[in-house]
Amino acid sequence: MSDRPRELTREGELYPSPARDLDYWPEAPPEPGHARRIADGLLWLRMPLPMELNHINLWLLEGDDGCTVIDTGLAADVCREAWVSLEQVALAGRPLERVFVTHDHPDHMGLAAWLAGRHAAEVWMSQWSHASSAEYLRTGPDVVGERLLGFVRSHGMEIKPDGDPPLRGDHRTWFGGSPPLSHAPMDGEQLTLGGAQWQVIETGGHCRGHLCLYDAERRILISGDQVLPSISPNVSVLASAPDADPLRAFLESLTRLEACEPGTLVLPSHGRPFRALHRRIADLRAHHFEQLEQLRQFCSEPRAAYETLPVMFGRVLRGFHRILALGEALAHLHYLASEGQVTRSVGSDGIVRFAR
Numbered sequence: 001m002s003d004r005p006r007e008l009t010r011e012g013e014l015y016p017s018p019a020r021d022l023d024y025w026p027e028a029p030p031e032p033g034h035a036r037r038i039a040d041g042l043l044w045l046r047m048p049l050p051m052e053l054n055h056i057n058l059w060l061l062e063g064d065d066g067c068t069v070i071d072t073g074l075a076a077d078v079c080r081e082a083w084v085s086l087e088q089v090a091l092a093g094r095p096l097e098r099v100f101v102t103h104d105h106p107d108h109m110g111l112a113a114w115l116a117g118r119h120a121a122e123v124w125m126s127q128w129s130h131a132s133s134a135e136y137l138r139t140g141p142d143v144v145g146e147r148l149l150g151f152v153r154s155h156g157m158e159i160k161p162d163g164d165p166p167l168r169g170d171h172r173t174w175f176g177g178s179p180p181l182s183h184a185p186m187d188g189e190q191l192t193l194g195g196a197q198w199q200v201i202e203t204g205g206h207c208r209g210h211l212c213l214y215d216a217e218r219r220i221l222i223s224g225d226q227v228l229p230s231i232s233p234n235v236s237v238l239a240s241a242p243d244a245d246p247l248r249a250f251l252e253s254l255t256r257l258e259a260c261e262p263g264t265l266v267l268p269s270h271g272r273p274f275r276a277l278h279r280r281i282a283d284l285r286a287h288h289f290e291q292l293e294q295l296r297q298f299c300s301e302p303r304a305a306y307e308t309l310p311v312m313f314g315r316v317l318r319g320f321h322r323i324l325a326l327g328e329a330l331a332h333l334h335y336l337a338s339e340g341q342v343t344r345s346v347g348s349d350g351i352v353r354f355a356r
Helices: 077-089 112-119 127-138 141-154 246-257 277-298 305-313 321-338
Strands: 035-039 042-048 055-062 067-070 096-100 122-124 190-193 196-203 210-215 220-224 265-268 343-346 352-355
Touching (some): 055 265, 141 321, 196 246, 246 321, 305 321
Parallel strands (some): 096 122, 220 265
Antiparallel strands (some): 190 196, 343 352
């Protein structure tokens, strides 16, 4: 088999869009517990998720003495069951040497500790992701809930104790604990994984310490959540970092990824593999700049971030989607404020407002 990935066709998976004009992988995704070969030493795995975003793609790099998996799935029974099957089908008796975590969200690292213990595998992730996830898991749900409640109220969203979205529950449920860290890859580091050379590219905006992997020889980018084919990853201001400017970090990271060669095959965490990375980056950049201009126009008078959600999303949002949307609106408002296009002030009611 050639080292080059197979050719792609123009076909979307979930949300086809002629405007994106991406060259999608022609074959259907693998069923949970099964694998599909992308290139020599590189397998596509798909893990089911018990949520609205119903899957995550994992990538298995086959080495001479063992394998490396990129990301893990949630600490949930449906993911563990898929892994039991993958051990027979994809690993086929070979050791799992290494778990490489792109970032510290639970669908990406939830089973890292479980896999490390089950296979005596090393866990590799950025120092920031490991430290921040460990701190998050040490924090009790009451503290997390109170911090989040104060944050959303300061931006105009009122939540009743038992209202929508709910703030109760243990945020640690989908994490299987904090795994031991064997190595913290750094931006620019060259790694030999699965018989190929991969460059680490650290990106930001969606999550600080997010790591992509790029095989320049075969023009393959494992993009994590940083570049997805049919949606923009969530770029949000978080209650734990209420003054951050994540949209600036995201846009700067897109510029860095444009250094990848034309024709690069993108292996995203959600959706189908595709080519036309530069076209997709241009789409994402244009989308966010359009939202920035809409918000700038809307802030002709002082506006709380919660008031801007209809402008940003054009529909009624329910459940936890409201909190994600609030964080994303704030990311855009903070960017405008850092550019001097809006001012930020706190009223006597304690609510933060932005005005042109």
